Amino acid sequence: MTTATIGCAAAAMPRVVRVFLAFLCFALAGYAVLGRNFAYLGYPPLYIGEIVLALGIVAALAAGNLAAAILNGPGIMLALLMVWTALRTVPYCDEYGLDAPRDAMIVFYGFFSYISAALILQRPAIWAILIQRYKRFIPFIIFLAPIVPIVGYFSSYPVVLGQPLVGSKWGDLSCHLTAVFAFALIGFARLRPIAVLFILVVELVAFTQGREAMLAFMVGCFVASIFSPDHQVLRRAVAYIGVFAAVMAVAAVLDIQFAPRQGERTISVRQFVLNATSIFTRTDSDLVNPTKEWRLNWWSDIIGYTVKGSYFWSGRGFGPNLADTDGYQTSNLEAGEAPTRSPHNANMTVLARGGVPALVLWIATLGTWLIGILRQLVEARNLGDEWWTGAFAFLLAFWMMIVVASSFDVALEGPVMAVWFWTIHGIGVAALVLHRHRVATLHGGKLRLRVGSA
Numbered sequence: 001m002t003t004a005t006i007g008c009a010a011a012a013m014p015r016v017v018r019v020f021l022a023f024l025c026f027a028l029a030g031y032a033v034l035g036r037n038f039a040y041l042g043y044p045p046l047y048i049g050e051i052v053l054a055l056g057i058v059a060a061l062a063a064g065n066l067a068a069a070i071l072n073g074p075g076i077m078l079a080l081l082m083v084w085t086a087l088r089t090v091p092y093c094d095e096y097g098l099d100a101p102r103d104a105m106i107v108f109y110g111f112f113s114y115i116s117a118a119l120i121l122q123r124p125a126i127w128a129i130l131i132q133r134y135k136r137f138i139p140f141i142i143f144l145a146p147i148v149p150i151v152g153y154f155s156s157y158p159v160v161l162g163q164p165l166v167g168s169k170w171g172d173l174s175c176h177l178t179a180v181f182a183f184a185l186i187g188f189a190r191l192r193p194i195a196v197l198f199i200l201v202v203e204l205v206a207f208t209q210g211r212e213a214m215l216a217f218m219v220g221c222f223v224a225s226i227f228s229p230d231h232q233v234l235r236r237a238v239a240y241i242g243v244f245a246a247v248m249a250v251a252a253v254l255d256i257q258f259a260p261r262q263g264e265r266t267i268s269v270r271q272f273v274l275n276a277t278s279i280f281t282r283t284d285s286d287l288v289n290p291t292k293e294w295r296l297n298w299w300s301d302i303i304g305y306t307v308k309g310s311y312f313w314s315g316r317g318f319g320p321n322l323a324d325t326d327g328y329q330t331s332n333l334e335a336g337e338a339p340t341r342s343p344h345n346a347n348m349t350v351l352a353r354g355g356v357p358a359l360v361l362w363i364a365t366l367g368t369w370l371i372g373i374l375r376q377l378v379e380a381r382n383l384g385d386e387w388w389t390g391a392f393a394f395l396l397a398f399w400m401m402i403v404v405a406s407s408f409d410v411a412l413e414g415p416v417m418a419v420w421f422w423t424i425h426g427i428g429v430a431a432l433v434l435h436r437h438r439v440a441t442l443h444g445g446k447l448r449l450r451v452g453s454a
Contacts, residue, residue, distance in 0.1 A: 013123055020052075020059035021119075021126065025133050027052045028423065031416045032137075032176050033145045035168035039415050045098050049109075049415035056115035069117035073368040074429050078110050081361040085318065088354050092319030100319035103341070106349060109418040110365075116426030117433075124434055130427065131391070135189055141176050142195050146202045149173060153205075153267075171405045172417050174206040174213035175398075178220035182397040185221065185237060186390045187230035200244045204251075208271040212408035216401040223400055227377060227393035229386035248272070295408075298328045298343045302352045306359075315355035322352055342413050346406040349413060366403065369425060372432045373399075380435060388435055395428045 013021075027048055030038035041048040060066055069075055085107040092100040101108075120126045148167025168176070177199050184191045191199075206213035225237045248269055250256075257268035305311045316325055323329040323340040331339045342349045351359040377392035402411065402421045411417040 013126070014059075014062055016055075016062050017059045017119060017123070017126075020055050020115075021129070023052055023055055024116075024423070025130075025137075028420060029137055029140065031419060032141055032168065032172075034148070035172060035416050036166055036414070045102075047415070049419055052419070053109075053111055053115075056112065060115045060118040063119050063122040065118045065122040066114060068121045068433065069114045069426070069429065072429060072433060073372060074365060074425070074432075075114065075117070077361060077365040077368050078113060081107055081358065081365050082110060084358055084361055085354060088315060088358065089318040092317045096319030099321075100317075103318040103353060103413075105415075106346060106413045106418065107362075109412070109415065109422050110425070112419055112422035113426035113429060116423050117429040120427060120430035121433060124430075127391075127427065127430065127434070131188070134183075138180050138183070138189060139195075141180055142199060145173055145176060150202075150205070153209075168416070169409065170206040170209040171212040171216065171409045171411065174203060174210075174216050175220075175401045175405050175417070177203055177206075178217045178401055179394075179398045181217075181240075182220045182224035183394060185224040185230070185233050186228045186393050186397075187233070187386075188390060188394065196240060197243065197247075200240070200247060204244075204247065204272065205267055208267050210409065212405045215408070216405045219404050220397045220401040223397040224393060227381075227389065227396065229381070229389040229393075294328065294330070295344055298326060299345060299348050301326055301328075302343060302348050306351050306355055311352075311355055313355050313357060315351065315353045315358060318353050322349070326352075342410050344409050346403075346412040369399075369428055370396075373428055376432055376435045388431075391431060392428075392435075395424060395431065399424050399428065 027038075030041075030048070039047060039049060042051060060069075070079055085104050089100050089104040145168055149170060152166060167173075180189075180191070181199060183189050203213070203217055207217070221237065225233055230236075252269040257266050257270070306315060316322065321329075321339060321341050322343060323331075326343075328343070329340055343352065347359065347362065350362045354362075373392055373396050377389060377396065380388035380392060399421070402417055402424070406412045406417070406421075412421060
């Protein structure tokens with residue numbers, strides 16, 4: 001697969017599809033590098049995410065293959081979930097205004113899945129085009145995305161046009177950096193040693209700031225290493241682990257630690273160990289335990305009034321502020337902080353707002369995708385098709401990392417990670433159909449896609 005071939009395939013697409021793909025890639029890049037600041041581009045209530053979504057719907061309708069994107073296992077489950085979500089949203093629109101559809105976007109960002117699947121099924125070359133563009137974006141993820149969070153941690157967030165530039169959250173940043181790592185482990189790119197070292201150092205910082213970052217890294221690297229078609233992956237993984245262990249050892253011996261701004265966790269090996277152990281047991285840290293207990297208590301209450309209570313079928317609906325209704329509001333509203341609205345777990349958000357039926361449909365939507373990807377991955381491996389094996393492995397690793405991160409933080413409730421997640425979900429749906437019917441893309445049969453260094 002050459003750049004010229006990809007360029008010819010892109011030129012042959014309808015203009016609206018080419019414009020949408022360019023706009024989608026721009027939006028995904030902005031979300032990865034600038035995080036929430038990029039998400040607020042636009043004019044309320046139409047932000048950049050809604051604009052891209054509207055353009056995507058137009059492009060998908062022009063492509064004319066939406067039926068194929070919907071009429072499959074994951075697509076049908078997502079459609080049923082959307083219908084139930086709409087039923088639990090419309091009754092609350094009068095009382096809560098735009099908060100109702102805004103809360104429902106945790107499901108309705110799923111339209112990005114239908115859009116990406118429809119376009120790829122109509123023109124399979126788009127699959128290869130997106131991989132090539134992702135490869136070109138890797139240096140920006142590695143060296144630009146961490147800048148604002150790191151600067152904000154050590155001082156105060158820079159102010160641009162009167163607003164603090166907060167960048168990506170640590171959990172989101174870890175997902176993106178680990179995805180790059182997985183991309184390399186699978187064999188789609190070669191990372192220079194300086195890039196590997198930089199990723200590991202930033203990941204170490206992220207690990208001290210949140211458990212979700214650590215878990216995402218572990219899941220992503222594990223999936224990529226297990227399913228990679230590259231026979232040298234284990235040797236490279238061991239080398240990376242050795243580098244990481246060396247960095248940790250040096251930091252521990254020199255007792256390197258950085259004092260945080262108020263409310264932040266210390267960057268140190270000790271904090272890393274506390275976060276790691278707190279996943280499985282209770283610690284003595286005053287910073288780690290309260291947040292863990294706050295989540296667990298809230299999740300327990302949600303299960304109590306849905307699975308075991310009067311909100312079994314209905315949930316509280318999309319619109320009410322769950323932190324207020326459940327008594328877990330932690331934001332200082334008098335100081336102008338944005339109110340907490342969700343219980344830092346996408347599954348619990350769906351359960352609390354849509355009841356048990358919504359959770360069942362949510363699990364069915366994700367589960368059918370996961371099972372389908374695993375089946376096609378195993379089939380591709382048995383057929384000796386390294387390109388498809390690597391492609392499915394990368395999709396699976398990235399998708400699972402976001403699912404893990406969304407189980408400990410507010411991730412899928414907003415566009416910053418939701419647009420990435422549902423786009424990956426849709427690409428996976430298209431890949432399932434293409435591989436099942438042996439549709440040719442531009443990857444050149446069984447030849448491995450070696451996209452060079454990043």
